[in-house]
Amino acid sequence: MAPLRIAIIGAGPAGLTLARLLQVKGIPCTVYDLDANPHSRDQGGTVDLHRRGGQMVIEEAGLLEEFKKLARPEGEATKLVKYDGMVVIDENVQKVERTEEHKDRPEIDRLRLRQLLLGSLTEGNIVWGKKLLGVEKSKKVDGKFDLRFDGSVEEAFDIVVGADGAWSKVRPFLTDKNPFYSGITAIELWAMDVDIQHQWLSQYVGQGTMFMFDEGRAIICQRNGNNSIRTYAAVRQQETWLNDCGIDWSAPEAKTRLIEGYFADCADDLKRVILDSNDNLIPRPMYMLPVDIKWEPKAGVTLIGDAAHLMTPFAGVGVNIAMVDALDLSRAITSCVDDDKENIGAAMSAFEKEMFRRSQMFANKTWKNMQSHFSATGIDERAALIH
Ligand SMILES: Cc1cc2nc3c(=O)[nH]c(=O)nc-3n(C[C@H](O)[C@H](O)[C@H](O)COP(=O)(O)OP(=O)(O)OC[C@H]3O[C@@H](n4cnc5c(N)ncnc54)[C@H](O)[C@@H]3O)c2cc1C
Numbered sequence: 001m002a003p004l005r006i007a008i009i010g011a012g013p014a015g016l017t018l019a020r021l022l023q024v025k026g027i028p029c030t031v032y033d034l035d036a037n038p039h040s041r042d043q044g045g046t047v048d049l050h051r052r053g054g055q056m057v058i059e060e061a062g063l064l065e066e067f068k069k070l071a072r073p074e075g076e077a078t079k080l081v082k083y084d085g086m087v088v089i090d091e092n093v094q095k096v097e098r099t100e101e102h103k104d105r106p107e108i109d110r111l112r113l114r115q116l117l118l119g120s121l122t123e124g125n126i127v128w129g130k131k132l133l134g135v136e137k138s139k140k141v142d143g144k145f146d147l148r149f150d151g152s153v154e155e156a157f158d159i160v161v162g163a164d165g166a167w168s169k170v171r172p173f174l175t176d177k178n179p180f181y182s183g184i185t186a187i188e189l190w191a192m193d194v195d196i197q198h199q200w201l202s203q204y205v206g207q208g209t210m211f212m213f214d215e216g217r218a219i220i221c222q223r224n225g226n227n228s229i230r231t232y233a234a235v236r237q238q239e240t241w242l243n244d245c246g247i248d249w250s251a252p253e254a255k256t257r258l259i260e261g262y263f264a265d266c267a268d269d270l271k272r273v274i275l276d277s278n279d280n281l282i283p284r285p286m287y288m289l290p291v292d293i294k295w296e297p298k299a300g301v302t303l304i305g306d307a308a309h310l311m312t313p314f315a316g317v318g319v320n321i322a323m324v325d326a327l328d329l330s331r332a333i334t335s336c337v338d339d340d341k342e343n344i345g346a347a348m349s350a351f352e353k354e355m356f357r358r359s360q361m362f363a364n365k366t367w368k369n370m371q372s373h374f375s376a377t378g379i380d381e382r383a384a385l386i387h
């Protein structure tokens with residue numbers, strides 16, 4: 001019997017993890033990504049891998065020891081600050097007993113996680129510079145699928161996995177549901193070489209993440225492994241706010257306008273966090289898929305990660321559940337290869353059923369966190385969650 005022809009769209013954490021897990025089982029697949037090469041796009045900040053989430057999957061992928069060398073357990077340190085500057089908790093200077101669920105969540109830079117997964121894959125299994133436009137039923141072979149890329153078509157796949165993130169081009173094959181605006185827009189700012197160039201900021205933020213939550217606003221600063229700090233100044237505003245708030249985000253005075261308009265009554269330290277960052281402000285409206293998203297199974301095509309269940313980052317679970325999706329799907333695919341290829345439909349449908357249950361649970365939690373954190377008691381709610 002010919003091996004299954006498997007395509008994974010997207011070389012993010014979900015797609016690369018699935019490719020690695022299949023490789024460990026000796027199942028060939030091809031990953032397609034729109035990036036021109038692995039270095040063509042900044043991978044952003046840092047993520048934490050949970051013991052029963054990303055870490056469990058990394059272990060299954062045979063990469064736990066390598067992961068431990070790259071991870072930053074000290075990056076777990078959390079500092080919670082009220083809008084008036086009062087420090088509620090600072091794990092950089094005090095020992096706080098965390099709830100079981102929030103223990104053992106070492107941080108890793110996204111770039112390092114990507115390098116770890118990429119380095120574990122056989123060369124040639126990833127095709128860069130392939131932007132998917134859509135999935136179609138094969139006109140030539142019943143039960144197979146063709147991939148329409150920008151400039152080319154790849155034919156006759158048995159299994160197509162959409163791991164292509166928020167704006168998935170595989171998703172429309174399965175459902176007409178689209179991401180919608182969550183109500184929160186963040187302005188991203190960076191400070192580089194902080195131990196030398198921004199010593200005050202470096203000390204104020206500490207080794208991990210500093211959070212300020214308040215009614216309709218937040219400031220979140222996260223240290224990365226490359227000695228940089230990424231800050232999000234976030235506000236609850238309408239979707240058109242970026243354009244109609246009157247701030248020119250590329251102008252030198254954008255930071256002061258942001259502070260005057262939305263953080264004027266905050267403590268000087270919190271304003272300084274914004275002022276000490278560089279002038280390259282990156283607006284990021286946050287989108288999400290419906291909390292209860294589901295679709296009718298279609299044998300051979302499925303989604304994992306953000307493509308399946310995009311949520312805002314306020315429960316910090318996105319990468320973790322993307323990787324758990326990859327683990328579950330790899331098991332479903334392995335069972336078809338081992339036992340019976342005719343079972344692809346049933347195995348993938350069972351996988352999706354469990355993924356829907358899990359994603360709904362985490363999407364609900366994320367939604368509740370977003371509501372409670374962006375409130376006058378937000379920082380206390382955050383403290384109660386983890387300690
Ligand atoms: C500010 C912020 C902070 C976060 N913090 C955390 C955290 O601390 N912990 C956590 O667990 N999660 C966190 N998340 C969520 C996490 O980043 C995502 O859930 C995770 O990246 C999803 O992985 P993915 O592989 O599904 O999608 P992505 O990471 O989006 O990867 C998708 C891949 O598909 C490719 N692609 C897209 N479209 C196409 C196309 N048409 N054709 C071909 N390729 C395509 C892209 O180039 C990309 O490589 C955070 C998210 C944000 C926004």
